[in-house]
Amino acid sequence: MADKPVPLTPEGREKLQKELDYLVSVKRPEVAEAIHSAKEEGDISENSAYDAAKEQQAFIEGRILQIEQMLKNAAIIETQAWTGVVVLGSKVKVVEKGSKDEEDYQIVGPAEADPAKGRISNESPVGRALMGKKKGDQVVVKTPAGERQLKLIEVK
Incomplete structure (x- = not known):
């Protein structure tokens, strides 16, 4: 390090x-x-x-x-002009296929990650899958709990 x-x-x-x-x-x-x-x-x-x-x-x-x-x-990570693309520091809202429950995350570096508070690392499976994506994109994430299909419904 x-x-x-x-x-x-x-x-x-x-x-x-x-x-x-x-x-x-x-x-x-x-x-x-x-x-x-x-x-x-x-x-x-x-x-x-x-x-x-x-x-x-x-x-x-x-x-x-x-x-x-x-x-x-x-x-x-400076707050950048809004591009609509997920980058470090972005706040995102996703919904899992087959669910109506929305999940809010902020994409941060590993040193700041705190999943219980919705702060996920860009190196985590979900964070990696969302990086570079934009509103409306769908991603498939392989997690220890199994495969998840997420739709990105908001990027800030």
Whole structure:
């Protein structure tokens, strides 16, 4: 992941920056204090509070490095003039064949994907199938749950 561009929407970049700021200014000092307190208890060889704090510190430092790397390599997806074609950052509405239920998605890069919130990666099966398509197009998507036929009914 060292030099690979990380596609992010402006909102996604802001969210990562806020998480980074929180980890650096709040969580890192909290964990440092927890480690310091645990050390003051004496023998750290069998000190579970010390071990837990060190594990938390490793997790936080790893996440900080991960976010810094993503932000360093961010390729910000700017809102483009509406072309009617699905691109990174597009908001789409689809309906599955045989269903009347509409599904809303925003196509984002993998770092921002959150399917529970309707944010799907351009690298996911549905995201890949929709990229480059326009209103009225139909796509067949192979997912782990089986094949889906989707009709694109709106692109924003």
